[in-house]
Amino acid sequence: MGSLAAQQQTAWAFVPGAKVYVVDDDKAVCGSLSSLLRSVALGCETFASADAFLQSPEPEGPACLVLDMQLLGTTGFEVQQAMASRRRCLPIIFLTGYGTIPMTVRAMKAGASAFLTKPVGDQELLEAIHHALHLDADALACLQGQDALMALYGSLTPRERQVMGLVVQGLLNKQVAADLGTSEITIKVHRRQVMSKMQAGSLPDLVRMSERLATILPNADLPR
Template sequence: MNSHTHDNAGDDEERTMVYVVDDDESMRDALGLLLQSVGLGVVTFASAHEFLSYEMPDVPSCLILDVRLKGQSGFAVQEQIAASQLGLPIVFMTAHGDIAMSVKAMKAGAKDFLAKPFRDQDMLDAVAHALAGDAERRDALRSVEDLRRCYESLTPREREVMAFVASGLMNKQIAGEMGLSEITVKIHRGQAMRKMAARSLADFVLKAEALGVKLPQSAAAPARGSRT
């Protein structure tokens, strides 16, 4: 059984994709047409193997996954997706649903769990929610990448000052740790904040934390002793 592609992403600013994995051809076709009717790009698959070997474009996406598949359960597919760190949100559907299954799916990170037959609107709402969540996740990843680029523009001294600021030290304490004058520390801190596009000292510290900026081992011990 080959996968059927319904490739119509509409005129969305950012293309989105929905993947459907179900061994029931009539269900695949019905879902493909439903999602296509609201302008979503859709690719349907008859098996988990077909889906897992598909080259996915780097756009906000979600997976509609049947719990019971020939050869492999939907939960096994969910585990493989989690292990691959794709971050792909999953909407489960089943004709054999029960509370235990639903709890297991949600605990493992599923976005929704719909029992067949479901209302079209319930599926569209679940997909919209999953796609919005994936778009947010991607934005957060992009913002961290932007922060990394800014951080790479800092001089070694500016990075050191940033690490000390993030550890909670005042300018005077940082000056003592680095063997610099307080005014020099202020200059380095100001330059680092400008390059990091930090709106305030608190924003500067948050950005350092987001990047996991840590003091070098040689400086960490005395710095901890200096905190007030």
């Protein structure tokens, strides 16, 4: 375990704050997995029930879920479904003592990161966790980027949003002015404000921002 721990610590050095959640109603399994994860310097939190996990705070950094398929009173599929309704859905690594091909297919189609059969080797599990943490790190960065973009867009006044929506369609200042019933000089002022508040270095930058916003703000005054 010593050499394995050293190798994996190096591999995870660039995933700061990584954490693994383990949900299993078998205390022995939770204890074993917790020891393994801590031996490679990974944060770990265990839960004996799905409800306890689902009520826990959302992690701040990259994380993944190691989930037993058959829990008391519920199944891993039900937990996966509950997670899917959240804005941030952690990658799930299923563990099961009796995996079947249909179960594996169902789990993977629903977005599982891995489906492993007990007993699973340390190396195989750690590799699956390593992959899942990187998936979540990428997803988290994307969400944070979306939040930052939405904050910039939220700083615009209603009129500035109208101007932005028309400008990214390629309309000239005088065309925007005619469309909104105001002067070209006023539109120039609004346009400068839009570029400044959105931190856009050029019109193509603003267009790309608009395209991203259109996917996360369906009711925004933006071109589709």
